[in-house]
Amino acid sequence: MRLTAYFMPTLKENPAEAEIVSHRLMLRAGMIRQASAGIYSWLPLGLRVLKRIEQIVREEQDRAGCQELLMPTIQAADLWKESGRYDDYGKEMLRILDRHEREMLYGPTNEELITEIFRASIRSYRELPKLLYHIQWKFRDEVRPRFGVMRGREFLMKDAYSFDLDFAAAKRSYNKMFVAYLRTFARMGLKAIPMAAESGPIGGDMSHEFIILADTGESKVYCHRDFVEFDVLASAPDYDGDLEPLVGYWTSRYAATDDKHDAKAFAAVPAEKRIEARGIEVGHIFYFGTKYSGPLKAFVADQKDEQHAVHMGSYGIGVSRLVGAIIEASHDANGIIWPEPVAPFKVGLINLRASDDACVAACNQIYDKLAAAKIEALYDDRDESAGAKFAEMDLIGLPWQLVVGPRGLKAGVVELKARKSGAREEHSLESALARLSS
């Protein structure tokens, strides 16, 4: 993509409305614009990141045997009355009347709807287990939206739901999601720690929050330092096998959010291993048994043809929140530092002299070769000062910057700079491309 053709309205100064760093950087990098409190438009650069994250989430859900579907944003109130949550949910639920004065709502979550879909078609234990998910916009009318996309009223969430005959089976589904979450966050370059958590208004009694440690986090958390060293991606999990050892390993040390904090148990952790910090919740998994399947009459027959309310779990990942969370976890004074798997482009091609024909020709050639090699590049072909270009590239945080200028061309070299380390390497064109391809 050529920057002269790209819609990327960056800002030099910090917008007054933005307090925390991820919000500031997202606005300044031209990723989002606020439409109203807690509601954002995603501009091209931001949307690219959002889609990258969404895709990683999708791949890991699929890998774990969870199947994607898509439920609507607008739901009829009836089901919610059936489950009893129409009244319980309160003012956080955005209620709408359609032209027939029928009560509708903008879905804050989807337990009711998915249970309805399930109960309409599944009758037998032989069709279990089932794991279903979708990635859809939600709306929760927060009293005080804040922190940019990290606590918006409208937000993109992946929510998955599991259906099993009994607790033991439900626990296996829970474990699948537990492991899928570890992998999902690790692939985004995040250290997400599963912590014992309150289950909140969704209900239930087996629940973990996946938390990223960050000073700007909303919740106070306590955990064992070992978690920071744990490596998830080392072994690819066998989702058909027994995941209990892996889950057991990840729950073997103390980790709890403020709500579930047990000061005594925490005190038993050696002092040098105690982490008392703030955290951002990026995922939350629950087992809630028959809380919805009971009232909504989602029953299945077992081997003896006895009817049982299905045991359910729900599993959420804040996809849009992750964009902010990743920035909170990965930035410096100059701007964002994207982990490569979620970066909007892999490399920024910087033409230091857009008024120099030879330099332009060289850049065009490099740009074509990058495209041919399927390396996504943002080509800064503007006639701007070098300083301005570097500053803007640092701000938007692409993993690599490929710098092409007359001086280097004379010596037959281009410069490749890693955004994260700041390391600069001189390369021939071929070796630079090879480096980027590896």
Next chain:
RNA sequence: CGGGGAGUAGCUCAGCCUGGUAGAGCACCACGUUCGGGACGUGGGGGCCGGAGGUUCGAAUCCUCUCUCCCCGACCA
């Protein structure tokens, strides 16, 4: 929902106390000089001073109401 703060140019803000022709920097446009880490000069465009009422000869400025946004708390993915 309680407490606090702010709405003036695309962005950051001054002006308001003490009423009298709407400002600066950045951004934008034109021309020229520059050009390896946010260049410089000259000229230019852009504002119903959030909205509505009121006071006044006269309101960005004073008064009343209202809307919006932000921060702290409570609540929450």
